[in-house]
Amino acid sequence: MDLPFTEPFKIKMVENIYRSTKEERENWIKDASFNLFNLKSEQVFIDLLTDSGTGAMSDKQWSAIMLGDESYAGASSYYKLKDAIKDITGFNFFLPTHQGRAAENVLFSVLVKEGDLVPGNSHFDTTKGHIEFRKAIAVDCTIDAASDTTLWHPFKGNVDLEKLENVLKNNPSEKISCVIVTITNNTAGGQPVSMSNLREVAKLSHKYGVKFIIDSARFAENAYFIKLREDGYADKDIRDIAREMFSYADGMTMSSKKDAIVNMGGFIGFREEGLFRQASTYNIIYEGFITYGGMSGRDMNALAQGLYEGTEFSYLESRINQVGYLGTKIKVYGIPVLEPFGGHAIFIDAKKFLPDIPKEEFPAQTLALEFYTEGGVRGVEIGALMADRDPVTRQNRFPDLETVRLALPRRVYTNNHMDYVAEVVRNVFERKDQIKRGVKIKWEAPIMRHFTIDLERLH
Numbered sequence: 001m002d003l004p005f006t007e008p009f010k011i012k013m014v015e016n017i018y019r020s021t022k023e024e025r026e027n028w029i030k031d032a033s034f035n036l037f038n039l040k041s042e043q044v045f046i047d048l049l050t051d052s053g054t055g056a057m058s059d060k061q062w063s064a065i066m067l068g069d070e071s072y073a074g075a076s077s078y079y080k081l082k083d084a085i086k087d088i089t090g091f092n093f094f095l096p097t098h099q100g101r102a103a104e105n106v107l108f109s110v111l112v113k114e115g116d117l118v119p120g121n122s123h124f125d126t127t128k129g130h131i132e133f134r135k136a137i138a139v140d141c142t143i144d145a146a147s148d149t150t151l152w153h154p155f156k157g158n159v160d161l162e163k164l165e166n167v168l169k170n171n172p173s174e175k176i177s178c179v180i181v182t183i184t185n186n187t188a189g190g191q192p193v194s195m196s197n198l199r200e201v202a203k204l205s206h207k208y209g210v211k212f213i214i215d216s217a218r219f220a221e222n223a224y225f226i227k228l229r230e231d232g233y234a235d236k237d238i239r240d241i242a243r244e245m246f247s248y249a250d251g252m253t254m255s256s257k258k259d260a261i262v263n264m265g266g267f268i269g270f271r272e273e274g275l276f277r278q279a280s281t282y283n284i285i286y287e288g289f290i291t292y293g294g295m296s297g298r299d300m301n302a303l304a305q306g307l308y309e310g311t312e313f314s315y316l317e318s319r320i321n322q323v324g325y326l327g328t329k330i331k332v333y334g335i336p337v338l339e340p341f342g343g344h345a346i347f348i349d350a351k352k353f354l355p356d357i358p359k360e361e362f363p364a365q366t367l368a369l370e371f372y373t374e375g376g377v378r379g380v381e382i383g384a385l386m387a388d389r390d391p392v393t394r395q396n397r398f399p400d401l402e403t404v405r406l407a408l409p410r411r412v413y414t415n416n417h418m419d420y421v422a423e424v425v426r427n428v429f430e431r432k433d434q435i436k437r438g439v440k441i442k443w444e445a446p447i448m449r450h451f452t453i454d455l456e457r458l459h
């Protein structure tokens, strides 16, 4: 018999977590204005809010931290990171930034002007924020299959090439900042983009004289799915697949807090020196000198090591199988869950879970609040609150997907924790008919409202 996969690591240090009571949680969430971002972390038992910056670093990463070179310019840590980025992504030029959105800020300061269009697959919320803040428009060209939560498609994150070509064909190229493809497609449910789709998107972009950028936060998970699902890649190494993906792009932005398994950090990779030089000025203004840009030397060292650990097949296999383990448990209970399961998270379909709650009462947020009060599990709403208002009409946008995302931190929780989470979700499912009303907005910020919103429960 084939032996099962298992974690290719053992645990060297533990952090105790507090198991609160339902009564405590009900008080805490009220004090937090029914916004899960407002909770203190010690008020959360299992924290699946995000997989961003929440991973556990390895002994090798911690030891790399001790070897950090904190020189202002030309630190050895910078060169170590430069070598790792070149090796893993193939990009010759890079700028360090303090996290992924900072990479977007610096790169978009060069590329995005007022009135521009930025087509791609579903833009991540900070990506869209940086585009809309510059009064440009993010055009979502994701394939239609992505909005069907039960349809099995191996690469639901793909760009619809016809939709993309329509945007490119019907607008002058100087109006298109760049084409940006997110791998994996987080907003569509952590769904991968195929190699052939990346190749075709690059071809189309270049045909119309537009730069092609990859938003790469989960590039290693994307490479894992290509290896498993795309013809011709089964025998290829994850790093070879990653290098091929990046070979089609003119640049990349990276949130290192995801697949590079560090708690803070990001970078921009560039094919050409010209764009790198233009962006360097903004990096100096916003982030720091070009050889540290928002990162300390020790953090660049940990990141260089993390890029290698995050692209190990055995690690990716155990991680993505843990996500699948949770997804399968929840599915077996008859709970509507987005399929295929994503690389970093399970997405529960709130429209189907709570069909009686109207979209104006934010069913996904309502459900996320129930998971918290039931068992101290913190997920996040990926739905209408996050989709925000239309920048022009100021009307609420109601996206096709209204989900609660349970994102798994890397190397942090065991499958016993996953069993617990599945039982919490099941308990809520069993009493779903008693959940009759949703929530109402009390206060919201003009942009990216979901982070700081105040809500009220309707009765």
Ligand SMILES: *Cc1c(COP(=O)(O)O)cnc(C)c1O
Pocket (backbone or CB within 6 Å): 052, 099, 100, 101, 102, 124, 126, 127, 182, 183, 186, 215, 216, 217, 218, 254, 255, 256, 257, 258, 265, 266
């Ligand atoms: C997290 C993320 C970002 C932003 O990165 P931060 O490090 O959180 O600033 C951008 N794009 C995608 C796809 C992400 O997942």
